[in-house]
Amino acid sequence: MSLTTRLLDLLAGGVQSNPDGGFWMPEAASTGAPAVDNLFHFILWLSVFFFALIVGLMVLFVVRYRRRAGREEPEPSPNHNVALEVTWTVIPLLLVFVIFVWGFKVFLDLNTPPANSYEVLVTGQKWKWLFTYPNGHVDENLHVPIDTPIRLVMTSEDVIHSFYVPAFRIKRDVVPGRYAKAWFRATKVGEYQVFCAEYCGTGHSDMGTHVVVHEPGGFERWMTEVADFLNKLPPAEAGERLFKARGCAQCHTVDGGASVGPTLKGVFGHAVTLADGKSVTADEDYVRESILEPQAKVVAGFQPVMPTYKGKLKDQEITAIAEYMKTLK
Amino acid sequence: MADKGTAASLVTGNALAGDNYLNHTKGLRSWLFTLDHKRIGVMYLVSILASFLLGGIFALLMRTSLLSPTKHIVSADTYNQMFTLHGAIMIFLFIIPGIPAALGNIVLPLMLGAKDVAFPRLNLASYYCWVAGAIFSLLSIVLGAVDTGWTFYTPYSTTTNTSVVAMTFGALILGFSSIFTGLNFIVTIHKLRPKGMGWFRMPLFVWGLYGTAIIQVLATPVLGITLLLLIVERTLGVGIFDPALGGDPVLYQHFFWFYSHPAVYIMILPAMGVISETVSVFSRKHIFGYKAIAFSSIAIAAISFLVWGHHMFVSGQSNLAGMIFSFLTFLVAIPSAIKVFNWVATMYKGAIRLDTPMLYVMSFLFLFGIGGLTGLFLGSLAVDVHLHDTYFVVAHFHYVMFGGTVIAFLGGLHYWWPKFTGRMYDEAWGRIAAVLVFVGFNATFFSQFVMGSKGMPRRYYNYLPEYQIYHQISTIGSFVMGIGFIIIAVYLIRSLIAGKPAPANPWGGATLEWQTTSPPPHDNFALSPEAGDPYDLEAFRWDAAVGGYVKKSDAAVAVG
Numbered sequence: 001m002s003l004t005t006r007l008l009d010l011l012a013g014g015v016q017s018n019p020d021g022g023f024w025m026p027e028a029a030s031t032g033a034p035a036v037d038n039l040f041h042f043i044l045w046l047s048v049f050f051f052a053l054i055v056g057l058m059v060l061f062v063v064r065y066r067r068r069a070g071r072e073e074p075e076p077s078p079n080h081n082v083a084l085e086v087t088w089t090v091i092p093l094l095l096v097f098v099i100f101v102w103g104f105k106v107f108l109d110l111n112t113p114p115a116n117s118y119e120v121l122v123t124g125q126k127w128k129w130l131f132t133y134p135n136g137h138v139d140e141n142l143h144v145p146i147d148t149p150i151r152l153v154m155t156s157e158d159v160i161h162s163f164y165v166p167a168f169r170i171k172r173d174v175v176p177g178r179y180a181k182a183w184f185r186a187t188k189v190g191e192y193q194v195f196c197a198e199y200c201g202t203g204h205s206d207m208g209t210h211v212v213v214h215e216p217g218g219f220e221r222w223m224t225e226v227a228d229f230l231n232k233l234p235p236a237e238a239g240e241r242l243f244k245a246r247g248c249a250q251c252h253t254v255d256g257g258a259s260v261g262p263t264l265k266g267v268f269g270h271a272v273t274l275a276d277g278k279s280v281t282a283d284e285d286y287v288r289e290s291i292l293e294p295q296a297k298v299v300a301g302f303q304p305v306m307p308t309y310k311g312k313l314k315d316q317e318i319t320a321i322a323e324y325m326k327t328l329k
Numbered sequence: 330m331a332d333k334g335t336a337a338s339l340v341t342g343n344a345l346a347g348d349n350y351l352n353h354t355k356g357l358r359s360w361l362f363t364l365d366h367k368r369i370g371v372m373y374l375v376s377i378l379a380s381f382l383l384g385g386i387f388a389l390l391m392r393t394s395l396l397s398p399t400k401h402i403v404s405a406d407t408y409n410q411m412f413t414l415h416g417a418i419m420i421f422l423f424i425i426p427g428i429p430a431a432l433g434n435i436v437l438p439l440m441l442g443a444k445d446v447a448f449p450r451l452n453l454a455s456y457y458c459w460v461a462g463a464i465f466s467l468l469s470i471v472l473g474a475v476d477t478g479w480t481f482y483t484p485y486s487t488t489t490n491t492s493v494v495a496m497t498f499g500a501l502i503l504g505f506s507s508i509f510t511g512l513n514f515i516v517t518i519h520k521l522r523p524k525g526m527g528w529f530r531m532p533l534f535v536w537g538l539y540g541t542a543i544i545q546v547l548a549t550p551v552l553g554i555t556l557l558l559l560i561v562e563r564t565l566g567v568g569i570f571d572p573a574l575g576g577d578p579v580l581y582q583h584f585f586w587f588y589s590h591p592a593v594y595i596m597i598l599p600a601m602g603v604i605s606e607t608v609s610v611f612s613r614k615h616i617f618g619y620k621a622i623a624f625s626s627i628a629i630a631a632i633s634f635l636v637w638g639h640h641m642f643v644s645g646q647s648n649l650a651g652m653i654f655s656f657l658t659f660l661v662a663i664p665s666a667i668k669v670f671n672w673v674a675t676m677y678k679g680a681i682r683l684d685t686p687m688l689y690v691m692s693f694l695f696l697f698g699i700g701g702l703t704g705l706f707l708g709s710l711a712v713d714v715h716l717h718d719t720y721f722v723v724a725h726f727h728y729v730m731f732g733g734t735v736i737a738f739l740g741g742l743h744y745w746w747p748k749f750t751g752r753m754y755d756e757a758w759g760r761i762a763a764v765l766v767f768v769g770f771n772a773t774f775f776s777q778f779v780m781g782s783k784g785m786p787r788r789y790y791n792y793l794p795e796y797q798i799y800h801q802i803s804t805i806g807s808f809v810m811g812i813g814f815i816i817i818a819v820y821l822i823r824s825l826i827a828g829k830p831a832p833a834n835p836w837g838g839a840t841l842e843w844q845t846t847s848p849p850p851h852d853n854f855a856l857s858p859e860a861g862d863p864y865d866l867e868a869f870r871w872d873a874a875v876g877g878y879v880k881k882s883d884a885a886v887a888v889g
Contacts, residue, residue, distance in 0.1 A: 024782045026783045036711050039711055040782070046705070050698075051698050054694060055694070058694055061677055065680065066681050074680040077614075077677055079615045080618045085618055085621055089663065092663055096659040099708075100659045100708075102711075103708075103712060104651075106711035107642075107714065111648060160578060164786065166784025170714065173643050196786070197717065198718060199485070201489065205405070205791040205792065
């Protein structure tokens with residue numbers, strides 16, 4: 001779209017936010033996004049106008065009033081002009097007031113969830129997001145139905161994180177010791193990036209996940225399938241799913257690669273050297289102990305930083321993870 | 330130079346051959362224990378430029394690492410330490426003392442026609458506080474480089490195992506250095522103005538320094554207390570900010586920004602002062618709207634204390650607080666806009682000289698224009714939610730602080746360079762470097778606006794491939810800028826040895842510092858000068874025999 005058509009759209013009050021995001025914005029996929037995009041573009045074109053005015057006048061003056069042979073001296077002009085100065089104070093004041101009121105109004109809408117919202121609990125911790133659904137299912141991705149208001153109630157296990165979905169134009173700091181709240185209503189089926197926007201240490205830039213927006217009925221089908229996977233899938237496959245969903249994969253690789261924690265490739269059934277120099281065989285009991293009391297037997301060469309999963313993983317889940325580890329040869 | 334004799338210097342006003350502040354006393358001790366504001370200013374200048382070099386090296390390393398989304402030249406932890414060091418060094422060691430303590434120290438007493446600042450010993454103490462603070466801050470690199478970001482947000486900063494205490498203790502001492510300078514300048518401006526200089530006869534650079542000094546004295550103690558509380562929490566385990574100990578991390582953010590937002594104006598106000606001086610001198614025009622510019626400096630200083638909450642729109646503060654801070658933020662934009670309009674109006678019907686300092690003025694108006702206007706996006710609550718903590722903020726901040734303050738600092742450095750070194754730099758190279766820095770800067774940071782509004786969060790070591798093109802443009806731009814700065818360093822250093830001797834008034838400024846020799850004598854002025862209108866530029870005319878400007882009334886005498 002050319003600049004003039006855009007400006008005309010703007011003047012007509014009919015700026016349609018571009019669902020692809022256009023040059024400046026990411027894809028728009030929530031009811032809140034177009035409201036933010038319209039204001040963004042209003043400020044943008046206002047800024048372009050004032051910038052062109054200032055820089056245009058500056059360039060014009062430099063060209064016209066350049067000191068050159070035959071034009072050594074300035075021409076007389078007043079040192080101040082009350083009418084001009086009042087004008088360039090009052091007009092910007094009125095314009096910023098418009099931006100202020102508009103921004104506040106959209107902000108309130110972005111912060112006021114409808115009463116019938118579907119609630120998901122969000123936990124941020126170094127360096128993963130976990131989503132707990134009303135039925136108790138925990139997932140590493142945020143699955144939601146389309147066209148449904150979703151309310152997020154968020155807590156942090158350690159430092160400050162910030163839950164950010166660019167496609168929804170929402171962001172909220174997740175401060176330890178407080179509940180942070182956010183809401184959105186997705187308008188397009190698809191997968192959207194989630195970032196952590198508040199710096200939280202080594203893995204900050206890898207603390208991403210996805211929002212998966214399902215078509216009508218799709219969310220319910222997905223939930224029925226995943227809610228019971230422990231009983232339906234073979235234990236090793238269920239273990240693999242837990243391994244990814246519960247954040248184990250954030251620190252442990254399964255291909256022998258280096259990470260925060262030791263790789264789990266070829267560990268099960270073999271001897272492991274501990275930080276205190278002793279050696280232990282990695283059997284079911286060792287795996288179970290390492291999950292529930294991670295600091296009890298730390299592998300040599302690694303920091304004792306793993307959090308306990310006591311109360312977070314059920315026995316059946318721990319068994320499944322141990323079964324999965326057996327397959328990592 | 331000695332063979333040229335004193336006769337030449339009487340005509341041009343160059344004092345390299347005779348007695349000046351640089352050769353008035355000799356030896357290392359005469360510098361280390363000097364109470365001369367010009368020497369202290371020069372020591373500050375050398376020190377902050379060394380800090381700028383160090384901070385710049387970290388920046389270029391980061392940009393190089395970000396060329397690829399996945400392949401890196403450093404580890405994630407090293408990257409985190411580098412952006413922390415880049416920020417902390419640039420903010421606390423370079424840009425806060427940059428214009429006031431280095432250029433301001435050299436120029437302020439000269440502009441007032443005074444022999445020195447009000448408290449010369451306090452001035453030297455300020456410098457050594459800076460040195461001590463710098464040592465503590467940089468010691469942290471050896472003890473375990475801090476990885477918190479320059480904002481030291483809790484509870485990350487109270488739980489990380491890096492040497493946060495050394496770094497914050499360093500920043501605490503640096504705060505004293507800043508307070509001493511501010512206090513000194515307030516008293517100097519109140520008490521040492523010359524005959525004929527009422528408040529509205531002060532050069533606007535002095536107004537800028539005055540506004541800055543007020544903020545330095547009133548806001549810096551809050552930072553000191555905050556960092557002290559952080560140290561107490563870390564070392565003694567007293568719960569103030571850490572929720573695990575019963576504290577509140579958002580309280581830290583309030584305390585931190587209560588200083589650090591006004592601090593942004595500590596950085597920009599003196600820069601605006603430099604622009605007010607140079608735009609007028611190089612347009613050969615009286616400044617337009619003197620009183621409006623002077624009052625807007627004070628308005629900015631006052632309102633800047635009330636806007637800190639706009640750093641916390643997504644922190645969970647109440648909607649009411651968000652609304653009030655957003656409103657006040659828009660209010661503080663107005664005085665800055667007024668200044669910009671006045672500067673452009675000053676150029677109207679002038680006789681504009683496009684020397685290096687004027688190129689920096691134009692560069693400033695372009696870049697600070699973008700920096701200021703993009704602040705409107707961030708001040709607007711709903712839009713800020715999307716842009717907060719993305720590269721958009723990084724770009725906005727650099728357009729204001731680098732495109733504004735650093736560019737004005739460079740303009741001021743070139744403008745006053747002949748005065749305090751007694752030498753002219755190479756004008757052709759000066760213009761080439763100014764253009765390179767301008768082009769490189771825009772490539773580096775404009776691309777960051779786009780990736781930021783597209784969602785790229787800041788302080789990321791890895792990123793999604795869709796952002797790579799913007800990162801690559803940004804990195805190439807930073808290399809161009811780096812080349813520009815190398816050129817500046819080379820021709821400035823070279824000018825110290827081979828530069829043409831500078832006349833007393835090479836640009837035709839009407840402020841008092843141009844009425845003494847270049848470089849000035851130890852006591853600044855042979856006779857206490859009397860101040861007139863600091864922007865009465867038409868009282869001066871170019872004199873080819875002098876190679877500089879002379880007062881029209883004195884011209885006959887000087888040529889004769």
